[in-house]
Amino acid sequence: DAKTTQPNSMESNEEEPVHLPCNHSTISGTDYIHWYRQLPSQGPEYVIHGLTSNVNNRMASLAIAEDRKSSTLILHRATLRDAAVYYCILRDRGSTLGRLYFGRGTQLTVWP
Amino acid sequence: NAGVTQTPKFRVLKTGQSMTLLCAQDMNHEYMYWYRQDPGMGLRLIHYSVGEGTTAKGEVPDGYNVSRLKKQNFLLGLESAAPSQTSVYFCASRDGQVLGNQPQHFGDGTRLSIL
Numbered sequence: 328d329a330k331t332t333q334p335n336s337m338e339s340n341e342e343e344p345v346h347l348p349c350n351h352s353t354i355s356g357t358d359y360i361h362w363y364r365q366l367p368s369q370g371p372e373y374v375i376h377g378l379t380s381n382v383n384n385r386m387a388s389l390a391i392a393e394d395r396k397s398s399t400l401i402l403h404r405a406t407l408r409d410a411a412v413y414y415c416i417l418r419d420r421g422s423t424l425g426r427l428y429f430g431r432g433t434q435l436t437v438w439p
Numbered sequence: 440n441a442g443v444t445q446t447p448k449f450r451v452l453k454t455g456q457s458m459t460l461l462c463a464q465d466m467n468h469e470y471m472y473w474y475r476q477d478p479g480m481g482l483r484l485i486h487y488s489v490g491e492g493t494t495a496k497g498e499v500p501d502g503y504n505v506s507r508l509k510k511q512n513f514l515l516g517l518e519s520a521a522p523s524q525t526s527v528y529f530c531a532s533r534d535g536q537v538l539g540n541q542p543q544h545f546g547d548g549t550r551l552s553i554l
Contacts (some may be wrong), residue, residue: 359540370443370529370545371482414481418540426472426497427543429481 331415336434339405347400347433349415354395359418361427362389362400364411371414371429374400410437441465445530445546452520452553460515460549462530469535471513472497472543473505475526482529488513489535520553527551 332350339345351360361376375382375389377398382389388401402409414432443464452458462471469490474482474497484497488507502524504516513532517524527550531543 361540361542363543368547370531370547371543372545373542376540376542426484426487427482429474429483431479431481 333415333433338436340438342404345402345405347413350397351417352396354417357419360398361416361418363414366411405437407437410435443530443532443544443546445549449550456520457518460528462513463511464532468532470533472531473515474529477526522553525553
């Protein structure tokens with residue numbers, strides 16, 4: 328499975344936009360890009376996923392580079408509740424198991 | 440909406456004791472997973488199930504057994520607990536459509552300490 332690389336930590340101020348980067352230079356044509364986040368003392372929570380085009384939902388936006396070797400999760404206005412570890416994960420579109428390979432993710436700190 | 444419920448939430452065991460962690464989901468999902476998470480690490484897959492009556496090994500299965508007698512329940516057993524199994528255990532479930540893009544839904548974890 329293709330690996331992803333994320334910064335260990337990032338910081339933001341409340342109500343400012345946050346751009347969380349992810350590199351996946353060995354991504355294959357059938358890999359979807361998924362993002363999960365894990366709030367303190369909770370299980371991971373699905374955020375968003377995409378294949379080639381940028382995606383938006385109520386939680387965040389996902390910007391995917393044209394060559395698909397990198398992507399960016401965008402939180403438009405960070406809140407204190409967004410402080411979490413964010414995981415960028417690749418999943419094979421053809422995989423029926425759909426297992427997730429978690430790295431260490433990016434610890435996002437949000438300052439009031 | 441209950442989603443994925445794990446019991447117990449906390450447990451302390453002595454080395455050599457046995458116990459069972461229960462995961463229950465009310466979303467009629469086919470796929471269920473057990474992960475463990477150690478400090479500062481991502482989650483690692485222990486065992487998984489693609490349907491009632493089926494189970495399979497993940498990347499770190501040693502020392503654990505699982506059963507899926509009912510579609511909604513996935514049990515993780517420790518026959519003889521060891522300190523190396525001190526961890527936070529997460530259960531997840533997913534809809535069983537062919538294309539693997541449905542998100543996984545996670546429980547809030549079971550924090551297990553083995554002395």
